[in-house]
Amino acid sequence: MKQSLKHSVQQHLNKKSLSSQQLKQLLLRQEKKYRLRKSYLPWFKIVSVAPFLMVSVVLSVYFSNSVFFSTQTLGQRIAEEVANNHLKLKPLEVNSNTLEGIIPYFDQLDFSPLSPSFFTLSKQNLLGARYCSIQGVTALQLRMMDYKTDKIQTLYETEYDKKVFMGFPKTAEEGKPLTIYVKGMKVDMWVEKGILFALIESL
Amino acid sequence: MFDQAELNRLYRFCYSLVVNETAAYDLLQNSLEKFLKSDKNKENNLGFMYQVIRHQFIDDYRKQSKQHTIPFEEQDYIDFDVKTLESISINEDLTQQILEYLDPLEREILFYWAVEGYTTQQIAEMLAMPKGTVLSKIYRMRQRIKQQFNDPQDQASLHNEAHKK
Numbered sequence A: 001m002k003q004s005l006k007h008s009v010q011q012h013l014n015k016k017s018l019s020s021q022q023l024k025q026l027l028l029r030q031e032k033k034y035r036l037r038k039s040y041l042p043w044f045k046i047v048s049v050a051p052f053l054m055v056s057v058v059l060s061v062y063f064s065n066s067v068f069f070s071t072q073t074l075g076q077r078i079a080e081e082v083a084n085n086h087l088k089l090k091p092l093e094v095n096s097n098t099l100e101g102i103i104p105y106f107d108q109l110d111f112s113p114l115s116p117s118f119f120t121l122s123k124q125n126l127l128g129a130r131y132c133s134i135q136g137v138t139a140l141q142l143r144m145m146d147y148k149t150d151k152i153q154t155l156y157e158t159e160y161d162k163k164v165f166m167g168f169p170k171t172a173e174e175g176k177p178l179t180i181y182v183k184g185m186k187v188d189m190w191v192e193k194g195i196l197f198a199l200i201e202s203l
Numbered sequence B: 001m002f003d004q005a006e007l008n009r010l011y012r013f014c015y016s017l018v019v020n021e022t023a024a025y026d027l028l029q030n031s032l033e034k035f036l037k038s039d040k041n042k043e044n045n046l047g048f049m050y051q052v053i054r055h056q057f058i059d060d061y062r063k064q065s066k067q068h069t070i071p072f073e074e075q076d077y078i079d080f081d082v083k084t085l086e087s088i089s090i091n092e093d094l095t096q097q098i099l100e101y102l103d104p105l106e107r108e109i110l111f112y113w114a115v116e117g118y119t120t121q122q123i124a125e126m127l128a129m130p131k132g133t134v135l136s137k138i139y140r141m142r143q144r145i146k147q148q149f150n151d152p153q154d155q156a157s158l159h160n161e162a163h164k165k
Helices: A005-014 A020-088 A099-105 B004-018 B021-037 B045-062 B082-087 B092-101 B104-114 B120-127 B131-149 B152-164
Strands: A002-004 A126-134 A137-146 A151-159 A178-182 A185-192 A195-202 B089-091
Touching (some): A002 A005, A005 B082, A005 B089, A005 B092, A005 B104, A020 A126, A020 A195, A020 B021, A099 A126, A126 A151, B004 B021, B004 B045, B004 B104, B021 B045, B089 B092, B089 B131, B092 B131, B104 B131, B120 B131
Antiparallel strands (some): A126 A137, A137 A151, A178 A185, A185 A195
16 A cells, blocks of 8 residues: 555654563663762762862861961060060169059050050069060060069060061960960960060069 | 653664664664763753764764765755655555665654654754755655655656756
């Protein structure tokens, strides 16, 4: 029987179909692949992100270490500087047992000297003060005598210039003292109201 | 994921390319593997899969078979359309023979036209060929089918037609 080519081809090809076994196999193959993709996708994401994470960790460790290192160095440097200064006991430029009596003399400072909350200046132990510098920044040093122990204490004050004192510990920046022992002396350093304080006393 | 109906549709396409049931299943299986490996979630998965099958077929079969070369002059645009194929009437029993007689590209065109109902333009897009080339192939296919399978009366009309050209 004759019929159009289109109809014949259509009919002939439409008779062709996959067996149920073949269909099952192909459907299963697809399902397996999609299940596998779903299950390994989070791992794939982790694996692809892992190198970036590792680099981030290494960099953060490196930088945190270097900041720590530089902080220690800075703290150490300040501690050693004030310790040397303390040991020299250079003559005081003004003698007064009150801060109010001292402040008018220090009109060349770029900051206003303060009485720190961490340490109490009392009339009984304040001897006087003089100009000095810490890391090149003009500073003030207050000399005190602890009459109970007969030991001299020196309190240094300078403007807390972040550019100069970059890397100073955050805790010290927030007023919690950073303690460093140097040359048999204890040096406490902290920042309060924009002033860097360093208190040194012999042990 | 392709459902049963889509898989059967793809299988028919594979069959139209290889004209053998086992080979068609193999072609579909291999192409599906490639498709799944591609990890692509295309908007038109079926269209993409046709392309995968086509490329897989070219890799597997066309390299092995003799390339059917077409004379240069026949590549020129000929004012024929797929509709010209509709004028061909054949004996129903000859369909399989015709499919086997045609080359893979001709069968592919036949599949798109007869089963998928595509226009010449759509077929050209699927084959990534200029429309003129597709038209010349259709013209040539029509001649070949008529010469090989039509009765003497049709042969005569074909001869006259060729003379007019």
